[in-house]
Amino acid sequence: MLKLNYTDVGLYMERTTTNPELLIAQRVLLAMRLGQTLHVEPGCASFLLPADISELKVLGMALDREYGSAATLIAVDEEFVEVGLSGSWIAEDKDAHEGMFLAVMSDRTEFLIYKLWQMSEAHISSLA
Numbered sequence: 450m451l452k453l454n455y456t457d458v459g460l461y462m463e464r465t466t467t468n469p470e471l472l473i474a475q476r477v478l479l480a481m482r483l484g485q486t487l488h489v490e491p492g493c494a495s496f497l498l499p500a501d502i503s504e505l506k507v508l509g510m511a512l513d514r515e516y517g518s519a520a521t522l523i524a525v526d527e528e529f530v531e532v533g534l535s536g537s538w539i540a541e542d543k544d545a546h547e548g549m550f551l552a553v554m555s556d557r558t559e560f561l562i563y564k565l566w567q568m569s570e571a572h573i574s575s576l577a
Contacts, residue, residue, distance in 0.1 A: 453550040492538040494550040
């Protein structure tokens with residue numbers, strides 16, 4: 450499973466083998482114990498990757514073949530493509546910009562997305 454954490458400083462992605470239902474149940478239990486509200490809903494999330502990454506073609510084919518419209522790869526401009534995923538959004542409220550997004554895909558596709566995201570983060574860090 451891919452876990453995308455959207456924070457005030459950006460996106461952090463990780464791969465985990467935890468069952469998504471178990472992770473959601475644990476997060477709900479934690480919120481209840483802390484007296485916090487929690488919003489969980491099916492949804493979509495997206496992030497950008499540089500358009501010049503050679504493996505994007507492989508990712509595009511894998512997403513088309515395995516997920517159809519549940520996962521997309523769309524050119525934004527000459528420099529970036531947007532990866533869109535379907536999954537579950539978990540946040541403090543419905544309109545929150547910070548939260549956790551969970552997407553379950555095949556191991557191969559999850560690994561490829563994670564690898565490309567890591568490459569893009571390294572590329573951005575080297576520019577700073």
